[in-house]
Amino acid sequence: MKRRSKAAVLGTVAVIGLTVLSGCGGGAGQNAAGQNAAGNATATAPAGNLVTPDLIGSPNAKTTITWEAVPAYSLKGSDPKRVQYLQDTFNKWAQQHPDWAVKPLVASATPNEAMAKLLQDAASGNAPDVAQIDSYIFPQMYKYLTPLDDYLAKAGIDINDFFPFAQKIMKGPDGHIYGVYFTTDVRMLFYRKDLVPNPPKTWDELLKMAPDLEKKGITPYLMAGGRGEASFMDILPMYWALGGKLVDDKGKPVFGEGENKQDWLTVLGDLQQAVKQGAMPARATNYKNESDLNTEAASGKVAMFLGGNFQWAQLQSILGDMSNWGVAPLIMPKADTRETVSGGWVWGVFTKDPAKVEEAVSFIANGWGSQEGMAGWCKVGGYLPTRQSVYQKDTYFSQPPFDQFAEELKYSNTRPGVAIYSDMSNNMQIAISSVISGSKTPEQALDDAYNATLQQYNSMKK
Amino acid sequence: MRNARALPWFVPLILVVGLLYVYPVLDVVRLSFTNAGLLHPGYQYTLRSYVDMLRTGDLGQTLWITIVFVFFSVVFQLLLGFFISLAIIAGEQLKLRGTVVVRTAVLAAWAMPGVMIGIIWRMLMDESPSGILNFLLSKVGIGHVAFLSSPSVALVSVIVANIWRGTAFSMIMQYAGLKTIPDELYEAAKVDGATSWRRLVHITVPMMAPLLMVNLILITISTFNTFDMIMALTGGGPGRATEVMALSIYDRIFHTYELGGGAAMAVVLLVINLLMAWVYMRMSRRTEGMTTS
Known part of the structure; x- marks a missing residue:
């Protein structure tokens, strides 16, 4: 009796094991590409739903x-x-x-x-x-x-x-x-027509109009500034507008050197100033992608935000009427430049x-x-x-x-399709988020991001 | 001889465990000694991932944040779990209604997926005008709190959310433990004139000590591996203020496609987990010994 029950236990173990194994095998088979089992059958004229x-x-x-x-x-x-x-x-x-x-x-x-x-x-x-x-x-x-x-x-x-x-x-x-x-x-500036009759073209224009909006209890400007791809991607047009380059012709990161570094310091400095002067709240770091801003926009307390075209339909489904909202080119660090990202x-x-x-x-x-x-x-x-x-x-x-x-x-423009891009983006997301939250200066944040990216690049090359 | 006859029956199971558990772990260890990445072909065997991790201070910073996160999460989960289970036992003894509801409500938090908990706490801690906690705080005269955008406050916020999530597990373990303490011990102590505080210190805590230790180790392992809730709540930010080790591993592998670097960090986490597991097994054996003797 004892022996029989032991055999039963062992049998059960074996059956479970084989079932799991055959399950794995079946799964792999189902995913396999290529000719189907009836590969040699003559295809008949199809009808109905295929x-x-x-x-x-x-x-x-x-x-x-x-x-x-x-x-x-x-x-x-x-x-x-x-x-x-x-x-x-x-x-x-x-x-x-x-x-x-x-x-x-x-x-x-x-x-x-x-x-x-x-x-x-x-x-x-x-x-x-x-x-x-x-x-x-x-x-x-x-x-x-x-x-x-x-x-x-x-x-x-x-x-x-x-x-x-x-x-x-x-x-x-x-x-x-x-x-x-x-x-x-495509990324654009979404703005409330009743609050912002003439959307700002540059950061200076934004900083000038921010105090009046703040007095009305309105958040002047928002963007995704957290640990997400959007925070780096959406800020790239501003960097490109200054002529900044992320990588050289060989794909090596150069964004923390020479003029490129100065361009980033200008862009990160604009963000820092926007937070310091109340044009953008530090809670921008809570938003990882553009759609996270929808609830803020729907609250009626935000005048402008950096968003994606896809948010138009999303907001329409929340607000119903979008006649009070308009879209304009992104805010640039200097006049007479126009860039965006897709x-x-x-x-x-x-x-x-x-x-x-x-x-x-x-x-x-x-x-x-x-x-x-x-x-x-x-x-x-x-x-x-x-x-x-x-x-x-x-x-x-x-x-x-x-x-x-x-x-x-x-x-x-699109993001550069180089192998180091993902590392660069991740490190710059940390930099942008750190500058907006005030935990690092633009220079510290950029240096840290650049050094980390270079180290990862060198590691790739070896 | 009998063992030799049994072995073939276990072969399928050994194969499954070997293929699905042991092999992946060994492969992670192997990868940690390479510079492998998904965006560049081929790889070389190197110690670079470990060297870089130590040289840049990446490991130090992440490890420190992880230790702070784990320490406060574990201490408060253990304490709150203990007090809630004591309260439920007391409620049951007094035949109060609602003890089952309390148990179920606390357990619901534990049963929820981490991502959902992250989203719920994100809504609560929202810093926009529609934020729930900030609205409530404003009603009692407390100003706006930057729950998620201030680096120091964000870490506290993440710890609070994790305590909320994990307390139920400690509560249920300790509730089960408290149930095993014989009533006679408390009755004898009462006869001897022991106050409730002395009964707690001299009976409950010593009787619960082995179980509390096992509880402590299990929640420490689980907290070290937490990343889904933090990913949904802060994504590791602002900056790297809430980037714990498990999240850093996920980031390296799925965001920057660095298999070598991610695997090296994973091996460090594995070593910590193995140490914890070893202590857990020692404690389990000791607990078993105490139960059987």
Whole structure:
């Protein structure tokens, strides 16, 4: 009896172990790319809905390509409108491509984690056939991606139609096109028309108008100044306006040296003065991204803030009426300069199989790359199109405030796609947050950030 | 012989533990001796990650913040847990209503995900005109408090949020411990004329000492590994004022993609955790010995 119960315990242990192991194996198998089990079956004419969260196209399709997107851009997203849009466009594509199927893979909801995993997969040769890549990481992927020049031409996508900042990212150092930049955004000054009839163009103008606003119990200006990508990214246009450079031609950080250092000290000094003179509260350090400012804007106690175009729709859903709000170019450190910054996502193709690349590009064009696809996805997702023709042809994008966003995109730049950027951004976020909170002077904060970045750069090179 | 027959049955389990636990830990240790990063191909074996960590003072600053965070979190979690469990026991003895509600309410804080707790406290400590705590403080004549934007106050805010989160675990452990103390001891002490303070000091605390030690070690390990709540509450800022070790590791790996540097910091945290675990095992054995003897 004793022996039997012992055997039962051991058996249970073994069964649990094998179950876990087989579970792992199954999971790996499910994620595997390539031909499906029925690869040799003849594809029959599809009918009805060919889109499920786990497969786009017929289960009998001859070949499968894998497609990876972050949750908000996937069939497993939480917004029913987006999911419906994707289902409709994918179904249309699947009907037209009966021999092909697409296996959706969902990346981490945290962009940094998703990009870290994708970089690892790409380096080890396990990247999906098509993947969504953050625009500032995209240049790090050129070496793993497939050039798309001929395929894009065949799909009717002309790179010259894209805004210049998008073209710079899409084209690799060898002049080939490596991706389709399909959504973007732009940073602008959001201001209350009743409180600020003429939005300030420079920090000096902001400092002059701040005391009157303060007397009314209004916070003059806010921006994301905490430990988040937005605090560094959003301040870059001010640095660029002074002619500052982050890295040299070889990708080495130079932002803490010579004139570049002086430019940063000017920008950080402007922030310090804004806090000291009451134009911006130190609580800006509590905000890690632009959307964190929505509650402040909705409270009716903020006159201006540095925001992203995507906040227009967000605020509209909170406030209902946006007629009292306007957008203007960002506040610059000196007059007669105009700069802004954009982020966004790019589709890249990793597979080297020409037939798969052709289908992948057709899939991308159908959902996001063509004029209709880009307009449709940007409308439903609240993004800005990267193709200039979309603003001309689609009435939705040719009216305010989109016409102003489109105008600003002409002055836009993207963050440098160099390997050291992430370290630099992290160190400068600490510097910006320290200056705003008053724990460091601009010079101390900049020196610390620069030294840490140089050390990390040297470590990379060894 | 019998052990040899049993071994094959454990092979699947050993494989799972080896693959999913032991191998990743060993790989982290290996990576810590490299300059590996996700943004540059290849790597070399080097001690540079450790040297840089010590030379730049990164480790010192982060370690100091972590120690302050852990020390105050643990002390107050332990004390508050002890007093709440004593209060619940007293309430039960007096047959007061609501002791179960109190237990459940305190436990709810423990059951919540760290990120959610961070968001809740962020809303409470909001420094904008709509901030809840600042509004309440203004009603009692206390001025605006920079809960999250002042470097020194932010660390206190993070500690308070963590105490709120972790007290329940200590409370439930100590509640269970208090239940095991025989009533006869208290009755005999009462007969001898011992005051409630003397009963607490001479009966409750000594009887609870081994369990309190285990409790202390478990919450110390858990607090050393805290990062999700801080990430949501302050993101480690302002500056680096609330950047604890676990958050620093996350930052290095997922924000700056430095596998080598992140792994080196993780190894330091692993060593601290292993030391704590070793003390915990020693204490557990001693507690078991006391129970069986």
